[in-house]
Amino acid sequence: MEERTVTTARTAGFCFGVKRAVDKVYEQIEQGKTPIYTYGPIIHNEEVVGDLESKGVRVIHSEEELKQLKEGTIVLRSHGVSEHIYDLIRERGLKCVDATCPFVIKIHQIVKKAAENDDEIIIIGNEDHPEVRGIRGWCKKVTPMIVADLDEAEKIVISEGKKACLVSQTTFNYNYFKEIVEIIIKNCYNISVVNTICSATEERQTEARQIARQADTMIVIGGKTSSNTQKLYEICRKECKNCYYIQTVEDLYHSDLRNAKNVGITAGASTPNKIIEEVQKYVRREF
Ligand code: F3S
Secondary structure (H helix, E strand, O other): OOOEEEEOOOOOOOOOHHHHHHHHHHHHOOOOOOOOOOOEOOOOOOHHHHHHHOOOOOEOOOOHHHHHHOEEEEEEEEOOOHHHHHHHHHOOEEEEOOOOHHHHHHHHHHHHOOOOOOOOOEOOOOOOHHHHHHHHHOOOOOOOOOOOOHHHHHOOOOOOOOOEEEEEOOOOOOOHHHHHOOOOOOOHHOEEEEEOOHHHHHHHHHHHHHHHHHOOOEEEEEOOOOHHEEEEHHHHHHHHHOOOEEEEEHOOOOOOOOOEEEEEEEEOOOOOHHHHHHHHHHHOOOO
């Protein structure tokens, strides 16, 4: 029988920041530090959050809930939080494990400094995204302008004599960021533009495209509602017509993989390694 080649993307699954955050919660569990809370779900993956819950980790969803706590450890997720959340944790005597991604911390520092200089602050991103809400919370007394699209970019005006500082949500699309910045700089002369987009998403997409191009069968693993997995699937389907979008290995049980000779595997940012490995093992075995 002809050998089957299985290529798994190096960038499949958790990015560095998310992996670090999930690991930090498991470290706390191992150290027996209870009660443990995460400020928001540590990751958009029900299986991981469920596993953590079964080990006693609770998710808190709001400042109000945080204010009710009298003891325990709060793990801050990779998206980061406003500066005053750190104060609240400290005031309540709770222990803080900060799993904010270092790339997001860098943005907090940039806007904090800009606010201290009383500069205007522009954030390119989605105002409802927790990362953007967190960044906003480091701008002190300056109210940042949040820009999500070209129309909003046209409306940006910087007061005379003021300097502006522009940053971006880490997961924003780079090409769109460039278009938005071009519009804004036409109207603002004294502006410092810092590209704070993280390359993890783009690298995952580029690698998926390359693997799918060479594969006769492509498997994309991730939650059905995960927008970054949907995007990966779209990219892969364009390159490889035999493309499967699965959540766990069980979704493959009824697929006919007999003719698959060259299989590529990638996974969205919230897919745990364990699931990727199970799929890999199954595909290697199943003819
Ligand atoms: Fe992940 Fe941090 Fe980038 S959380 S997507 S490595 S900004």
